[in-house]
Amino acid sequence: MQRMRQFELRIQQTYRSGVMPGFIHLYVGEEAVAAGVCAHLSREDYVTSTHRGHGHALAKGVPVKEAFAEIWGKPTGVNGGRGGSMHIYDPSCGFLGTNGIVAAGIPIASGAAMAASLRGDGHVAVSFFGDGAVNNCAFHEGINLAAALMLPVVFVCENNLYATETPFHRVTRNTNVASRAAAYGIPGIGIDGNDVLEVHRVAGEAIARARAGEGPTLIECATYRPLGHFEGDPGTGYRPKEEIAEWKLRDPIDRLALAAMQAGLVAEAELRDIERQVEREIEEAYEFARLSPEADAATVTDFVYA
Amino acid sequence: MQRMRQFELRIQQTYRSGVMPGFIHLYVGEEAVAAGVCAHLSREDYVTSTHRGHGHALAKGVPVKEAFAEIWGKPTGVNGGRGGSMHIYDPSCGFLGTNGIVAAGIPIASGAAMAASLRGDGHVAVSFFGDGAVNNCAFHEGINLAAALMLPVVFVCENNLYATETPFHRVTRNTNVASRAAAYGIPGIGIDGNDVLEVHRVAGEAIARARAGEGPTLIECATYRPLGHFEGDPGTGYRPKEEIAEWKLRDPIDRLALAAMQAGLVAEAELRDIERQVEREIEEAYEFARLSPEADAATVTDFVYA
């Protein structure tokens, strides 16, 4: 979580300095979901992600340097800078992509699970998506297919209450995402998405069920995006200040730190050490990306056809 | 129901004689649904239908002659023979079309309901669709939108257990369509679709709710298609003979006739009269269509752009 957090704050800083192209959506405040889920996955398992996918990418194992450089559009990025923030792919760790199209990753995850199930290799797929994806086509068809075929896949909804500026309750009469699992005849569980331990426990059970051939699960993680929808959106025009402030108190990193200290599992100094270590790592990634050469225009037509 | 039944048997006969182009899907055996629902609708209410839509068209008021001629592809058809069986449209009775695309009529019905609700004229829309539509995109988005906007629309699923030759239970883990209403926060009711009185009662309540501004309802009508999927499919290769035989015993017309006679509401002779009257009407429609001239090739480019 520290890695995701510091990574993104550094990305934010860099973006604000005006050197980064495109637009970016930060995952800050929602890290417990990616961390808690991906802790159960091996490099051979699959993940599909979203426009807000930096956290998923790091948690699944995309190298920090290459991720930083990718978001910066550098040729040293994991995809040569051709993808950027919303198009990060890494086959070496089963990362099937962040995605500019809302909900598109859902059936893709079902497909990866189908490939794994055909091979019978025990691997699973996890699809992360937002509340905005829930009313979309691809959610419906992707989950129903996985259920009908009993595929090893776990669907993880990051319900942060808004899709851009639109509150979830304005666009559906059923805001209980977990309850929608029933429509597909699979288990659905709603949890506190800012509690990494709860995420870890529930995701572990769902992933174990998937590996055992017992089919998909839908997990709804209640979480929040304290920042704007994208970098540049102050994020305040459409949400009550109190709501934002309240959710900031539930920051997943602070909560875990506090709990761990209270339980005597870790000392404050140790946490500082981790922080500083991550800081160095991120700084190296930043420098790596910054010092990367520019892309070579001659490569623009590479890889159109396989 | 008699009209629908005899109409389609005459269509079948005509088709088998080889003079009708295209392919047709017959509604025989499912008439109670269209009859029970449409009895509550005025000409100003809206209906969207399916590939198996002759019954819906007649029940909503498309003239029998023009419907017959349309299915035959004659220029005297309600759409000049340009549409045929799967593309019957009639604005004069709010019939927004049979449809060659499964589930496509669902959001269209929501849209018609939105237009009515904007005008505040108290009209409603009804969308008929099969079990095959339930796992499709358009079902999900169309119903969710109607629910979110509390539109005056009723969704009527004709669950005849199969989509072409594929049994419903093979393509979903939740075969209870009515239960899927919960996903959208609206009421869902499962009923015997071959009992026209039950259909009439439940549909009446749902339509009244819609008119009163209380939002959409999903009604699942359990029914069956004793014939093949389309004319030419014997319909037997993929279904147990007993299943077909059993459902034939539940024929909606026979059941209503029997019930009415047992209740002393009607005498057998009266029923025979109705049958013969309808027979004459259908025969006239057949003759009307048969004697229609051929289409004029010069009209082929009419009506491309409005």
Next chain:
Amino acid sequence: MPEERNIQYVEASVEALQEEMRRDSSIFYIGQGIGQRGGNFKQSKGLWEEFGDRRVRDMPISELGQVGMGVGAAMAGARPVVDIVFLDMIMEAMGQIVEQAATIHYTSNGKFKVPLVVRAAMGSARCTGPHHSRCFYSWFAHIPGLKVVLPSSAADVKGLMKTAIRDDGPVIFIEHKFFYNKKGPVPTGEYAIPFGVANVCRKGKDVTILAMSLMVWHALEAAERLQKEGISVEVIDPRTIVPFDEQTLLESVRKTGRLLIVDEAQQFCGFSAEAAAVVSSKAFDSLDAPVSRLGALHTPHPFNPVLEAAMLPSVDGIVAEVRRLVAS
């Protein structure tokens, strides 16, 4: 000359919507973020405040559902405007657009009309990348029943939007996201611009350039530079590609004998091919050189700015191609 103000392209579009919505209460507007937020690009600013939730309504991320609702509402007597925001997302709704919106008037033998405007923004703007930059308007033009509008100026966006809303059939109205906050002169009074009338943006005699949307600006800039070299360029903006004003283009090419088509979309099977085919055939004897086409490279949109610039037609590229064409 009528009076004019200098306003943003996006403001001009909002004016059109506002004036039409005031005029006709059957018009409503739906889309993601077009309600209280006023639109991702400010393309609905103030409309929700004026017309309220019933006529200006935020939608879930359900492009298919939105367009389907638009079709149904249009059939039931309303005049919906459906905003897809990023054109790329219209892929989710292609079935409703093609099989329903475009086809029902024909198939119903003219009995139903589908007065639906589908609005979206296309094109690349500062590395919007592969999922937010596509320009596949040729798809719609290939489908009978759809009109396709590509406004390139603030005045055009207003006048064409009015015509789109008043049209009795489905119209695909595609703005360029790069423009939205650019300013241009817009007449004060009421006006509408008819479909199918090309705009000769600049008169010239040596070469004709046909360009759409953002490419019109590039073409005009290139023409300015070429003028200094003594090459006189005529720039034509078709404004709508369906209906397509063949006549204006053919007349120009008969005069100049040379045609360059500049298209932000890929060339293969696109509008640039159609225009080239039409001119090559109908102005066969007037052409002094083969028709030339300059489109995006046949690749997805790369995110990296250097690659993106290499992929898209540029002013430099246009200048070079015109020089070559004139020399040939």
Next chain:
Amino acid sequence: MPEERNIQYVEASVEALQEEMRRDSSIFYIGQGIGQRGGNFKQSKGLWEEFGDRRVRDMPISELGQVGMGVGAAMAGARPVVDIVFLDMIMEAMGQIVEQAATIHYTSNGKFKVPLVVRAAMGSARCTGPHHSRCFYSWFAHIPGLKVVLPSSAADVKGLMKTAIRDDGPVIFIEHKFFYNKKGPVPTGEYAIPFGVANVCRKGKDVTILAMSLMVWHALEAAERLQKEGISVEVIDPRTIVPFDEQTLLESVRKTGRLLIVDEAQQFCGFSAEAAAVVSSKAFDSLDAPVSRLGALHTPHPFNPVLEAAMLPSVDGIVAEVRRLVAS
């Protein structure tokens, strides 16, 4: 000459699938009705019996979901074949095809491959009407990253299907439903037909006809009739429009000086425009007459047989157009 048998077009397609599925266990096949039923057109007959539910699986009516699953499975090392049955229904899946399947190889900088075959049948066959007859293959050709196959004979369907399955990228494989039960000679042994190699179906010297899919048959019939009038027609079938074998076509036109393109799809912004544009430009000095195009009328498919016949290119129409072209 290798040994041959006379088998149905659809049987040839099943053979290709069967042989490939035996060879490579990572291939699976999904679609509506392609399981126990053996396919709406018998296009999967016997495969379910041989390979079982795990590799040959019936799907719900979820085209988007099917293709999305195909993309994910292909990224995860499988080689899926996704059957859409009627091409028209692919509209529901355009987003997955274009934004995901076609784009991921490029955007991932070559790191992911998406070896996906999307199979569908197009075209009109006995009044299949507006929702079951469309031929919009040009859409796919317009999108970078997709290969587009239009086999016109039983032998080609087998050889091209094998190549499609072995291809490491997404392939849109479009058969014609009118053919499925027609018979043609198919070699006995193992063979594959490379993409991008046009088939000169008939040699001639006065006029070149470029035709795809069912139109190849029409063109050959027309050529036969024209021969009797002393007009010698060369008929070229590109077999794949992406990649497109420009060379074979250009050589032919340089010889004949005249080109007619026959296309079952509408002309506007379609492949016929592309081919006409390419030839008009690259064989500019060899053309004795403007390139001519004969496509479907710019209307949806009417159901009525008289109207439908009027809408589609016919053998008579081809004959007349060639006569006109030769006289000009």
